[in-house]
Amino acid sequence: MKTIYNTFKLFLLLVSGAFISCQDMNEVHEEYIKDGEIIYTNKVDSLSTFGGKNRVKIKGYITGAFNVNEIVVTWQDGEGQQIFPYNKSTQDTDSLALIVTELEENSYEFKVTSRDADGNLSVANIAFGTAYGERYRSNLEARTINHLSFDGSNMEVLMGLGTELQRGTEVKYTNTDNEEIITTVVREENNVLLENVSINSPIAYRTFYVPTAANEGIESTIDEFESDWETLVVPSFGNVLNSVVFNPVLGGLEMEWSNPDGAVLVYTITYTVNGVIKTQTINSSDVNGEAIVSGMDEGEQIINVSVADAYGNSFGPKDFTVTPIPAQxxxxxxxxxxxxxxxxxxxxxxxxxxxxxxxxxxxxxxxxxxxxxxxxxxxxxxxxxxxxxxxxxxxxxxxxxxxxxxxxxxxxxxxxxxxxxxxxxxxxxxxxxxxxxxxxxxxxxxxxxxxxxxxxxxxxxxxxxxxxxxxxx
The missing domain is CATH 2.60.120.260 (Galactose-binding domain-like)
Structure with a gap:
């Protein structure tokens, strides 16, 4: 009898404990539903960012978002916010491309949520991105110029190899008809021809950049940034070619020239003998130079001269009509x-x-x-x-x-x-x-x-x- 009494007593204790526990759990739950049960909208997934000029593009996907009518992007602990309307397509999953604008140049942590007409929000997803501005742009330099050649009418400019962050390079010049011309060299090309260029007018160039390299051929930024315009310095030794004169001597010509700067220059003289092209090369830094061109045909003929410096810059060829004294x-x-x-x-x-x-x-x-x-x-x-x-x-x-x-x-x-x-x-x-x-x-x-x-x-x-x-x- 005593055993039955103890068993009943234990049963009452267990029932009382269970009742008290259930009451405690209800009190905890009531803390979260006192203002009504929380409803979460569909989350934006697979976020990626693309930096730009004081802006960032955020891409992502949202699935089954039938009740969502806008996407909310916040940053700097909610101090910044931009809201994007959302209209569900006929597809189950929609891609999103959100461009956050008017950003100061900085790196950001973006929180992206969806919201329905009742103000219910999704769980936030995080994306990190960078907006670029004048600080970044001001440090850019135009693509390097290796050398140039000018034939009296057209100029060919050879550039250094383009880097993975460079894009097109613009070259701006004035032609002989006093027209301003802008031509673009893509990163994959190294040379550009400036047709009928006036070398007495400024020639300027600038290069466009992206802040980060493409990933598997897909750009990671949405804007290009241009360097400041730089002036192409045309070497002054081009005037040396205009100073060249020829005087006839036995078997050829005496060539004279003026090189006021005393630059180390290479003079290349080309002419034809019995239908065969001959070349003579002269290395000189003489201010008042002279050399003999020999082994030439008799009679009036054309001889042409080019001049180049040690950096590969060249002018010419320029044609001269000459009459050498015959030699055999x-x-x-x-x-x-x-x-x-x-x-x-x-x-x-x-x-x-x-x-x-x-x-x-x-x-x-x-x-x-x-x-x-x-x-x-x-x-x-x-x-x-x-x-x-x-x-x-x-x-x-x-x-x-x-x-x-x-x-x-x-x-x-x-x-x-x-x-x-x-x-x-x-x-x-x-x-x-x-x-x-x-x-x-x-x-x-x-x-x-x-x-x-x-x-x-x-x-x-x-x-x-x-x-x-x-x-x-």
Whole structure:
């Protein structure tokens, strides 16, 4: 009997505890529903941001939002707010593109919620974005200009490689009809042609940027920002070309020019001999310069000149009408080699390798310094007896055809007796061209013997396809 009593007592205690617990839970719940039960609208998902010019674009998706009529974006703990109307489409899921405007240049934490007509809000979703402004823009620089070339009418401007944040570059100039022209160079291109440009008027350029790089080809910003306009500095040495004059001399012309700044310049002279294009290159920083252009055809003809600096900027070519004093290609039938520093005897074949291959009248055969058993260093030379005294206007040399590894600097010496030598000076040669290269001698000296000297080059070896002499027999 006592056991039944204790069991009943325990049952009453459990029922009382359960009643009290339920009462406590109802009190907790009442705290949240005292103003009515909370209703949440559909949440905006998959947020991403795109920075812009004092604005940010927020993209996202909302699904099943039949009761939603606006999207609310807040930032800075609610101090900033912008509301976007929302109209449900016929699709279950809608994409959103919300552009928050009038933002100061800064980074932001945006809270994005949806709201229905009764004012019910969704759970907020967070997105981080940056608005850019004048502080960012003022630090931008126009795309680099590597060099330019001007032919007297058109200017080609070569730019540095575009970066992933750069977009188009605008170039603004005035043409010879006094019209302002603006042309755009896209990031993937490096050069732009300014047609009929007036170099006496300012040439300006600026580059557009985006703050962040594209991700898998999709832009991450919605606006471009332009750098300040910069002025293209046209090198002053263009006036040097206008100072060039030619005077006729034996076998060619004497060229004179004025270079007031004393800049290190490269003068390239191009002309035609018997239908073959000839090129002569002169490196000089002389304020009042002069040089001889030799080995030319008889009669009136066109010669053109370009001038360039060490940075690749160039002017020209400019055409000149000239009439040189005739000189002739000297006959080689009596020429002999009487001295040489080195030759490759047999390793290049029956003709090639020997010094005699340089005076045999065939540019396709060649002299080669020794490589079998030894490879003596620069300088290398061979000496020629022309059989009688000749008046020398110029030397013409041809590299070993198709081979650009030979000497890049040469010199010539002359003698009347083969023992006492007069140095005519050093000449630079282009080892990358098969064309004949002229080394003109201003004094037009008389000599029976000459010595060809290879002064320096990229390896120990020197080689030469042919050497000619222009002058008078």
């Amino acid at each position: 290609l000297l006959d080689k039938s009596a020429w002999t080699i009487f001295d040489f520093s080195s030759e490759e005897a047999g390793g290049e074949g029956l003709v090639n390798g020997y010094a005699t291959a340089a005076i045999d009248g065939d540019v396709n055969t060649f002299w080669h310094t020794q490589w079998g058993g030894a490879s003596p260093p620069f300088p290398h030379h061979f000496s020629v007896d022309m059989g009688a005294e000749k008046t020398i206007a110029s030397f013409e040399t041809f590299r070993r055809q198709g081979n650009g590894n030979g000497q890049t600097k040469i010199k010539f010496l002359i003698s009347t007796d083969g023992e006492t030598w007069t140095d005519l000076g050093e000449f630079s040669v282009d080892s990358k061209t098969n064309d004949g290269q002229v080394s003109a001698i201003k004094s037009a000296p008389t000599a029976r013997y000459f010595r060809y000297v290879a002064v320096e080059g990229p390896t120990n070896f020197a080689y030469l396809g042919e050497v000619n002499v222009y002058g008078l027999e």
